[in-house]
Amino acid sequence: MRSLRLLSLSVCVVAALAAGCKSETATPAAGADTAPAAAKPAGAEWNAAVDGFLSGFFEHFPTWGANAGKHEFDGRLPDFSAEGLQRNIQWLHQQRDAINAFGDERLDAGQRYQRDYVRAVIDGQLFWLEESGFSSKNPAFYAGDLSPSMYLTRPYAPLPQRMAAFVTYQENLPKAVAQIRANLKGPFPETYIQLGTAVFGGLAQFFDADVPKIFAEVKDDALQARFKQSNAAASAAMRELAEHMASQKAQATQDFALGADKFAKMLKATEGVDLPLDQLKAAGEADLERNLAALKSACEQYAKGKSLNDCITQVNDDKPVGGAVEGARAQLVGLRQFLVDKDLVTIPGTEQAKVEEAPPFNRNNFAYIEIPGPYEKNLPSVYYIAPPDPKWPKAEQDAYVPGKADLLFTSAHEVWPGHFLQFLHANRSQWKFAQLFVGYAYAEGWAHYTEEMMFDAGLDGATPEIHIGQLTNALLRNVRYLSAIGLHTGGMTVAQSEQMFKDKAFQDPGNARQQAARGTYDPAYLNYTLGKLMIMQLREDWTATRGGRSAWKGFHDQFLSYGGPPIPLLRGQMLGGPAETKLWQAPKPAAAAPAADAAAPASAKPAAAGATN
Structure with missing residues (x-):
């Protein structure tokens, strides 16, 4: 599992991209237009439209912006209210209309590809916000935005500065939690209850047991006082939300299926499939x-x-040897x-990834990686590995640790x-x-x-x-x-x-x-x-x-x-053709060749036969 905000559910994706510079060998269709603006009248206008979309996206999804390395958004949380979510939907539709206004005749081939890429991003976001129904049922819809990992594990600034951002984040949490609770309407599928209880309760536990140790060395009495207050309030809010989810167990359902039509829409909207x-x-x-x-x-x-x-x-x-974390460190070399x-x-750089144990609030999958955003510079990526749940029987805990x-x-x-x-x-x-x-x-x-x-x-x-x-x-x-x-x-x-x-x-x-x-x-x-x-x-x-x-x-x-x-x-x-979906399938074993064909040249064999071993 990734801790990257891909074009998908936020529990599986938290914005995390590594810093870098321009490539030495750019792909013509994927790169920006290099012709002078005067030679392509729509070029400057198109680039401005994309820049405007990015700026607006950071405003509507500030946690995403902060994770990308735009630290002017540190501490901010999205507006999770029903009205706030609707504003996001309306803005995305407006952006889609603006992007579609750039017809083929106004753009060169590279820009047409870029337009289709931007539109695909918008369609994916709209599916999760507008059609999935997850904002009213699924705790996973909110979990990624609630993660504080970037303030605690990413050294993008001195610890006191990150502590101040974290305190602002915690000060904003009770309002966000109240909005989330108002949105989440039972009865819930049993697995959603389990997820919400684990993630929200895990955050409360993490705030109580681990976060104070991280910031203990900061010598700023005023900031420590703010932290003490914000940490208590944030922990209480998350614990209350976890308890609210746990209280729904008696009414738990198995009503989680999207259905065939919505599932097909998901694939088309999010992946073009x-x-x-x-x-x-x-x-x-x-x-x-x-x-x-x-x-x-x-x-x-x-x-x-x-x-x-x-x-x-x-x-x-x-x-x-030494467990999964130590073993992974050795394997990366x-x-x-x-x-x-x-x-x-090609390995385009000298960056390396660290390996650490996953924090308690993010152990719903065995492994994931957090990679700093493209606006960050010279920061480490961290490959996290979750330990087994200590509540499991000993045999299950042992089995959970993989072999080499x-x-x-x-x-x-x-x-x-x-x-x-x-x-x-x-x-x-x-x-x-x-x-x-x-x-x-x-x-x-x-x-x-x-x-x-x-x-x-x-x-x-x-x-x-x-x-x-x-x-x-x-x-x-x-x-x-x-x-x-x-x-x-x-x-x-x-x-x-x-x-x-x-x-x-x-x-x-x-x-x-x-x-x-x-x-x-x-x-x-x-x-x-x-x-x-x-x-x-x-x-x-x-x-x-x-x-x-x-x-x-x-x-x-x-x-x-x-x-x-x-x-x-x-x-x-x-x-060099149209966008289309093609899935690979292994070639079926060839039947024994007739004697007359025994000397057929190698080129007569199916090309796929030697492609995989």
């Missing part, structure tokens, strides 16, 4: 079966004669060196060459908009894609044990994909999803519960596999005329140069 749901489901099922077959083959080599569960248990029993040795992708092979691909996903590397590239885009807005399927699809790509490139010898680590991560995302579709369009229950995570993704009970619950409040978590399948098909099509596998680095560098648009839109840019 317009395939029929039956095709989407079939592609997910095929990829699940592909990975299950590969797992069986790897286990036959690694633990011959054992069941798949016993095989995976044997792999996961090989725990990282080797992962980066592997990228360099294999020359798989599993953790290796989590580290690849989050840092090298996943999210962290992707944002090193995004933040060197010539177009500020592309630095700021990175889509869910683009970011998570890339990070998930890199796991299989790294194994195919020979990571750690590509042994059966390493393959099992990669496949268990892939199967987790396969089941997320199918759970999202099933939970929201097919009548799947949370219990059925949880069982599928156990049976098909081989998850321990704690993870299975978390993952099934997440599917109810984060219906877009199918984007990991959805994005990966779109990227794999795009790689196959792009490299087909550029040298095949030898062109992977060129593909990766060009893909990463665009910032983070919807992948169908990016596909049109990279291939």
Whole structure:
């Protein structure tokens, strides 16, 4: 999971992008127009419209602006009142109309691409605000904006300055909490109650137990007095909101499904994906079966004669030395060196990511990364890993800590060459908009894609044990994909999803519960596999005329140069055609060739046959 505000639900996304400068090799379609303003009459007007949108977005969504590094918005929270949310909706519609006023005849090809990118961002925001219904039901809608992480963990300013911003944030919390409580109208799905209780209660606990220690060294009596008052009030407000959610348990429902029509609208509005749901489901099922077959083959080599569960248990029993946090720190060194040795992708800078234990209020998923915004300079990114819930039975706590092979691909996903590397590239885009807005399927699809790509490139010898680590991560995302579709369009229950995570993704009970619950409040978590399948098909099509596998680095560098648009839109840019959705599917095993064809040249074989191992 990311702590990035992608174009999705705020619980899964908190604005966090790393600082950077212009790239040395810009993508023409994605970059700003470099012709003189006089040569393109609409150029200056178009650029002004985009700048105006960004300025307005910071005002309407100030937490997003602060996370991006616009610290004049520090301490501010959005207006969560019903009237405030409606004003945001109206403003976004006005912006959409203004963007649409730039017809094709007024813009060059690069600007038309930019217009479509901006419009896609607006459409995604409007879906969550206007059509999802989440503002009145789903605590996840608010959780990201309530996170104080940037003030506590990001050294963008001296501690006293960040403490002052944090105090302002806390002083604004009681009003925001009152607005949220007025919006959230029961009865709630059971999983929403659990999420709200955990997140809001976790913040209260964090304020009480941890925050005072962080600011204890600040020698400013007046500020400390303000903090004491704001911390008590903020903690009480969050605890009251958590208790309010917990009090709804007796009326809990299972009414979380978006329904097929709204789910399809979500995919179109947020990711530009317009395939029929039956095709989407079939592609997910095929990829699940592909990975299950590969797992069986790897286990036959690694633990011959054992069941798949016993095989995976044997792999996961090989725990990282010193625990998951220490293990990940060691893995990042080797992962980066592997990228360099294999020359798989350009690393545009010397930045490194830290690894830390996740704070108590943000442990609803095992791992995520926070990356400073593009307006920040020279700040660290932090890869957070959550410990098991201490309330779980000891056996479940032990099982929650992944084995070394599993953790290796989590580290690849989050840092090298996943999210962290992707944002090193995004933040060197010539177009500020592309630095700021990175889509869910683009970011998570890339990070998930890199796991299989790294194994195919020979990571750690590509042994059966390493393959099992990669496949268990892939199967987790396969089941997320199918759970999202099933939970929201097919009548799947949370219990059925949880069982599928156990049976098909081989998850321990704690993870299975978390993952099934997440599917109810984060219906877009199918984007990991959805994005990966779109990227794999795009790689196959792009490299087909550029040298095949030898062109992977060129593909990766060009893909990463665009910032983070919807992948169908990016596909049109990279291939010189229309925006369209295409999902990769593994080629079916070829039937035995007739004798007459035995000497057919290699070029007669399907191009995809050698694309994946």
